[in-house]
Amino acid sequence: MAILKLDKVTKKFGGLVAVNNVSLELEQGQLAGLIGPNGAGKTTIFNVITGVYRPDSGKVYFMGIDITKKKPHEIAALGIARTFQNIKLFHRMSVLDNVRVACHFRLKASVFSAVLDLPKYAREEREMTKESLDLLEAVGLKQLANESAGSLPYGYQRKLEIARALATRPKILLLDEPAAGMNPEETAELMRFIKRIRDEFGLTILLIEHDMKVVMGICEKITVLDHGCVIAEGSPKEIQNNPEVIKAYLGSGVYARS
């Protein structure tokens, strides 16, 4: 059974149909890509999956549960985590605190036991801190744990965002343009990193990316969007040779000549 299933999802903004009747399935453990020209509706799909937008029609299923009407924090708690196209860290907080925030929803101790630092809370706090430090170690940021997140260099901020997403213990990780603004070396490292965390944490990953080297290099399945519609779906090879895709990216022959 598919771990994530979009069933004929449509999302309109006024007269603009951002996502048009899109159906999409992700298998457990898959590393899938979502590509398309600017404005194709890729990020809107992420926002629909994570509950930021409610679709006008269609349904989203996660492990068989209908999550279409759930709130973003509920969906995060169920096991779908994301990163953002334009990095959205908690800038004034430390690197460690950024990750610990993402553990917060699992906290069982009440506000009062947190304020009084009762043993129940203290134990949970220790566990959260340990888990967060382990995650920071996994992404190679442990030595920067006490720095302010806003002061990190760009590449580290991307990694911190992924570490933060992992702290929610997701089953699915949605990455929105993880390689944006990276040089070729950083991109190559990022590709290895994404594959590694997929295997290490047993994740299913869906990523949006403009860098074709990344998409073709690591994705097992690619979905191509154009003007809100799915125009192609398949392995990287199939996609590269699909005339529809070439048309969407480069324009049709007639327009290209004129």
Next chain:
Amino acid sequence: MYKQPSFWLTLIALVVFFAFISYAQNNFDAYVIRIMNVAAIYVILGVSLNLINGFTGQFSLGHAGFMAIGAYASALLYMSPELKAMNFFIKPLIWPLNRIQIPFFPALLIGGLLAAGAGFLVGAPCMRVKGDYLAIVTYGFSEIIRVLFNNLQSVTNGPLGLKGLPTYTNLWWSWGWAVFTVFFIKRLIDSSYGRALKAIRDNEEAAEAMGVNLFYHKTLAFVVGAFFAGIAGGLLGSLVMTIDPNAFNIMLTFQIVLIVLLGGLGSITGTVISGVLIAVLMEWLRIVETPMKIFGITIPGISGMRMLIFSIILMISVLFFRHGILGDREFSWQGVISFFKRRQSNRGG
């Protein structure tokens, strides 16, 4: 926690502080004691507003409303039935409020809890509005409270207010509550809940995507902030001995916002310092309201000049010292210890 030196240092500091308070209560003159009481109340107000505005990033202007609820609720509970009968000469106070009298502490607590309930009612719909709009909604709330209290003749005595309240507030009560407020809110913002609040301040969308329940946490900030504002209102009522709805107007909220901005949004230490500072300045600046003779020119005393000066201070601080006295830095024993160590090593080398 109990093994760290900072815990013992805090304990010692508190013992010394309260020794000073008890000395002050018995030996200082009434005028100084009153300023110290006001300072404590400002500290409570500033720190509790900072929780909402500074740490959670929800710009609220509703503090005067919460204070009014706390002040009235507690006063109506701790006043004696005879005193109430004397106050309510136009319309009698409704039953059962006209019969009961309870001690000061539980009255304060109930006032705080009612304010916290109002905090919930304001915080919950604030899920829908942000930024400037939130400021307007919360300001609207505090105006509604004021108008309501002006018209609920048989509960609040309307614009006549309550007069001759017994003075229970002393330095023990006021500074005891101030210390408790600082302790509670400091512990709260350093906990996992506090991190969630700060995450909401830094980026609401990301916080929600990381599983932070926005509704719960924003409401939490409002409820806790309003509770302490209610307590401060109760303390203030019993200190100034008279309350009327119009005392809790926008100028009062403005003063608290000034305390928070001067101290630094997101710094409890800064808020404590600026709370005390403003309380002292408020008194000291009374000299600008008295008639003065400068170089032979007589300037008549203009009441309200103090607020003008505060406005100028606010403008200067917003223009040039955005982060207030301390920004979002905090006092810590580690900081003090390392400061002295550095000085020592400088002297040695």
